[in-house]
Amino acid sequence: MHEDQLRRELREAGLAHQPDHARMLARVERGLAAPPQASLRARAAVPWTGRRWAVAAAVAVAVAGVVGVGGLAVTTLDRGRTAPASELPAPGPVAVAAGTMDPGSNRWWAQGDLAVTTETPVSGLVVDVRVARTAGVVSTGHWRTRPAEDFTVTATEEPGALVYRWTLKPGRTVPPGRHVFAVQYNHAEGVRDASADTYTVVLTGGDGGRATLRGGFGAAVPTK
Template sequence: MKLTEDELRAVLRAEAAAHTPDRVAILSRVTETAMRTEAARGRGPRIRIAGAAVAVAAVVGGGGFAQWALAGMGDERPTLPPPPAVTASVAPAVTETAEPAPAPSLSLSPSRPSSSRRPTRSKTPSAPPAGALWSDGSVDVGGKTQASSVVTIKTTERLTALTVTIRLVRTDRLAGRGGSQQVPGASVNSAVIEEADALVYRFTLSSGDTLEPGTYTFFARYTYAEGGRDAGADTYAATATSANGAALNAGGAFG
């Protein structure tokens, strides 16, 4: 079926007025219109696919193509206006630069002690350490009427002076028989002093001599009446000076 130019324009105008191009619906309408026109003329339905395709393409293509077809369907196709240019503003890229970390500060000031107090040096001798001078007293019986009172001195400090005194309370027929000592490496002076109520034995380190740390023994020998002697009231004492000037003392009894 071949449509006349007036029929084709009529179809195109109708479709353009609808403003909702639908390819299937337009093709169906064009076909129905052509069939009705051919039926009215008494012709068989012959559809030229090329003509229908052109009509559908004209409608779908938009107003410019439809206006070109309605104007006379000339050979020269109108030039469609270019699409509007879209201008997009792009913000300049910001480049972040990492700032260098600050260098650690160096303190050049000299370190200070936690306490501003300065130690003071005492002019008096320091106290002796515990146990620097140790002593012990015992009685060594040598027979029925004689004995020795023994004093043992032990020091952990070097001594520059030492005096040991043994005091024996007077009993029946008490008599002194001298004193002795075991002090190797040093000179010791000894003496026996008779008092009204006691015999006093004194041992003194010679001036200028020193005693190294160690153990030293002192003996007070005596005689007494038969039947024995009670030494419970006897005493002894030791005084010393260490090399650093500290005073040391020890003493006790023989009971």
């Protein structure tokens, strides 16, 4: 058979073919899932003659025609597995937090109150409160409603803020309920803008689940 005629007949057969996309993809899936064979039977090398190259080219043209007509496009198969429940991280403790300026604040002194309300016991807790370093800000103290011996407390000065941190000691727990952490400081006379003051609360449950809460303390300190 003449090569031109063979090429034409292959292309016509390809154009007339209606591929079964679902079946083709299923075969690809089976091929990917099959374990590699221990050994493959060696095949004798066969010289590639000019006619064999022509036939291969014609087959490639026909296959290209089939793919073009059928609209089949195979890229990358997503074979990512779904992690079993035992490998998923445990959910963190259920809790909410709210930062407010204490009504006892005045034109020279202020107190920021952070209320953390937990619905389940907490075995790990870190509370950070950052008071933006506005004019005249100087730390005057801090307190919390939980027992003092349960926490390690630090108050450090950074270039842009006073940073208060309460860290629950190992082996201690915080029961469900409302717990307050307060920071106190002097400031320049007048109404201090507290909109840049922030808090971060990291809670850890008994099963290792972790939750993080973030927020601020509002706009200004009441004037008295």
